[in-house]
Amino acid sequence: MERFTRCDEDIESTIEKYADLIYRTSFLMLRNKADVDDIIQETFYKYMITDVDFTDENHRRAWLLRVSQNKCKDLLRSHKLRAYVPYDEIREKLYHEDDLEKSDIEDILTVANLNYKNKSVIVLHYMEEYSVEEVAEILGISANAVKKRLQRAREKIKEAYEKNIGGESRYES
Secondary structure (H helix, E strand, O other): OOOOOOOHHHHHHHHHHHHHHHHHHHHHHHOOHHHHHHHHHHHHHHHHHOOOOOOOHHHHHHHHHHHHHHHHHHHHHHHOOOOOOOHHHHHHHHOOOOOOOHHHHHHHHHHHOOOHHHHHHHHHHHHOOOOHHHHHHHHOOOHHHHHHHHHHHHHHHHHHHHHHHOOOOOOOO
C-alpha cells in the first residue's frame, strides 16, 4: 500500500482550491463527466503520493494542470474519444456554478470542436491566462509550437465563427 507523502490539510486545501480548475480544463478536453471525474481522482492521487517540492502556488497549479492534461491526452489516445456534447447539456456539465454567460458557453462549444493539441493551448492561454512560455512548460512543448498551435486554433475558431454567423466576420484580418 502506498503512503501519502502530504499531510491531510495540504491535500484537502489543494483539492478545494484546484478541483474546479482541473474539472473545467479536463471537461473541455474530454467532454465526458465520468472521464473527467476519473482524471480528477487520478490527478489528485498522484499529488498525494508524489513528493515534489513546489516553489510557490503557481508551480503547484502548473504541475496539477500538466498532470491532468497528460492524463486527458492518454485517455484520448486509448479510447479515441470524439464525442459531441449537445448545447443543452453543456450548461449542466461544464461548471458547478450558474454564473456562466451564454456567449461564454458558445465560445467554449466552438473550442470544444478543436483537436486536443489546439484545444489545450487555447484553454491554458486564453481561459486560464497562462503566458505562451508557461503553456509550453505545462504541455512540454516549445514556445514556438504553442504559438503555431494558437495560430491554427484561432484560424479554426474564426472559420467556425464565420460559418455560424452566416459569412459575417467581426474579426480584423
